[in-house]
Amino acid sequence: MNVEVEGEVTIDKEDFNLGTLDDELRVDELCRKLLKRFYFQQLEEGVNPEQATLYANSADYFVRDYVVAIRQRNLFDETPGLVRQFAGNWYIVNTLEPNIAELSRHLEGIGAFYRFLHSRNHITTRFLEQIEAECVDRDYYAGRIESFWSITGDGYLAWERECSLKEQ
Numbered sequence: 677m678n679v680e681v682e683g684e685v686t687i688d689k690e691d692f693n694l695g696t697l698d699d700e701l702r703v704d705e706l707c708r709k710l711l712k713r714f715y716f717q718q719l720e721e722g723v724n725p726e727q728a729t730l731y732a733n734s735a736d737y738f739v740r741d742y743v744v745a746i747r748q749r750n751l752f753d754e755t756p757g758l759v760r761q762f763a764g765n766w767y768i769v770n771t772l773e774p775n776i777a778e779l780s781r782h783l784e785g786i787g788a789f790y791r792f793l794h795s796r797n798h799i800t801t802r803f804l805e806q807i808e809a810e811c812v813d814r815d816y817y818a819g820r821i822e823s824f825w826s827i828t829g830d831g832y833l834a835w836e837r838e839c840s841l842k843e844q
Contacts, residue, residue: 687798689752694744703744707751711736714792734785742766752793754803759786759810764820764839776818787811 687710692703711732718728742762743749749758763783768774787808794804820839827835 687752687796689750689798692750692752694748694750700744700748703751704740707739707744708736710751711739711789714789717792718788730781731785731788734782735789737782738762738786739789752798754799754806756806757810759783759807760813761839761841762786763810763813763817765836765841768821768824774821774824776814776821779817779821780814783811783814783817 691706694700694703714735715728715732718731719725723731738759739751743751743758746766747758749755763779767779767782771778790799790804790807793799794801799807823835
């Protein structure tokens with residue numbers, strides 16, 4: 677159970693487990709509240725409101741649209757490669773005109789959000805380092821976007837295999 681204490685949320689990671697549509701709706705709301713706390717924490721740390729909004733929106737897009745809705749994962753599962761799959765495949769395929777400038781903004785917000793989680797001991801240092809490494813691999817993601825636009829014939833399957841969304 678999550679208990680809010682003076683604007684801070686005590687988190688039971690098990691509350692973020694998914695299994696049913698009701699679970700997804702409940703977890704979506706828990707994530708929304710956590711992301712709102714992240715936004716206010718950014719403001720408290722002196723991040724200007726425009727930047728805090730960009731960070732929060734990008735983290736929201738990753739967490740609620742991708743991790744919860746698409747991947748059906750608990751936000752706190754320390755799954756390697758999740759950011760890489762998001763940035764190197766899902767974002768590209770599901771964005772009308774994917775571009776590295778927009779993706780870079782998302783990656784900055786995702787990194788900031790995971791630093792926020794780490795500062796509250798919700799994720800391990802090892803996982804944070806992994807997330808940060810995946811967030812800074814901009815040349816790889818730029819290449820993935822470029823190669824996506826260059827796909828011809830049945831080349832999509834080979835492109836998808838390089839950074840697959842399929843479970844290993």
